[in-house]
Amino acid sequence: MQPLRTLSAAVALAALFPGLALADLHTESVTYEHDGQTFEGFIAWDPSVDGPRPGVLVVHEWWGHNDYARSRAEQLAAEGYTAFSLDMYGDGRTADHPSEAGEFAGQVRENRDMMLERFGAAHDYLRGHDQTADQPVAAVGYCFGGTVALEAARAGADLAVVASFHGALATEHPASADTLKPEVLVFNGAADPMVPKEQVDAFREEMDNADADWTLVDFGGVLHSFTNPDADSIAERFDMPVGYDERADRDSWQHLLGALERRLK
Template sequence: MNNDKHTAAASFSRPATLSLALALALANAQVSAEMQTETVEYEVNGKTFTGYMAYDSEADGKRPGVLVVHEWWGHNEFAREQAEKLAAAGYTAFALDMYGSGKLAEHPEDAQSFMKEATKDMDQVKARFTAAMELLQQHDSVDSDRIAAQGYCFGGAVVLNMARLGVDLDAVVSYHGALGSPIKAEAGKVQPRIHVYTGGADHMVPSDQVAGLVKEMQDAEADLTLVSFPGVLHSFTNPGADRIAEEFDMPVAYDEDAAGRSWEGTMRLYEDVFND
């Protein structure tokens, strides 16, 4: 594993992506010897952030890049694991940092505090997101014209807001993310295809948020696919959710079926948008 700090240089062309069957097989495989990972320190408005780049160094040509936005706990091992899964599926992935280096919550009160500071104004959210996006686009392995973003919980809300703001992304995926926002999508402004995966029993994402997002995106003429898993709670993609539920008495739970189906849907989305 290569853990050197990395400064990327831009160089662009267009490769072919892997077939869905091969991508899924690779995503479920262990990290190969060709997998490269880099811990990346970068600055946004004078503040230091720590991200994580993952890619297959043996793959030919340039490939699409995918940003991974962490849960409200901060940039943790789960976010890095998602980046590695994406790299195994044929993409270069960058697990970005929205809070700042060293800000990793161990208690919900800390997570809430970090999230409030990070989202105190939308200009700051966008600046932190787009700085990470530019780093990914500049990586030697990435085709800068083919970029997607996926987020979990807090991160799901972030990527949806970037779509609302008109950030130039090909696809956006939200897993158990908040769906309401003070920003409203405008007709003709939302560029990416959007997938939203939510739990039907998620107390943190109630049905009125689901209905509100559908109407908002219909009014904005956005391309939205929304999947609600019956009986599934918040944080269903994260195997660590059950420990969190027990430790902090929170209504969260891992669901293997929902996690697998949402990942498969994401891989189909990326294959479609990046091969258009």
């Protein structure tokens, strides 16, 4: 089955930041191994920046490791980071239909140990790369990927910043002050039926109880997948309650960059 087609990295970046030049970035598709399985990632950095630089992991939506995740890695590389978009499903699998995407994502969400181990394998790969060389690392996740990034933070992953964009917030393993290390950013669509108010309220309480350094931005009238320029076509194709919102996309991205600047550089 062919994967869901998304905007090319160049088109997605141009929509956000007209004039941003990425021609000189080094980009590379890579494979890495975990528990006898092969995973297909994508790493990007700006070779004009001297020496190792902080790393950022990008965790994909439930569609799998596709062009959208890679485009976000390129954006982060243009900001001076070594960015690695990882593969949570293995073998670079991607979905073409929500039912298949839900199946792939469910297999990971239902096995938290496997989820954390797969995230950890990508984290280890990035930390060990010559272009990161044990510099601090952050994690950014979209939808399903936001859930993964938050669970890694709750489990004590060594991260400086964790950012979830339109990801689910519910958990069976709440954060504690003893384990939670990063600054936590959550960007949510207030009109997203997939993240009901009860989840948002419980997350706020969880972060307060964990004495976390956290920010939650609720964008009024904004739906799920608001950062993905393909969301409107996905909504039409599959009759899903998702939609792109340029303001929320731009504002959340700028907020992320500010946090990365404070915590990583």
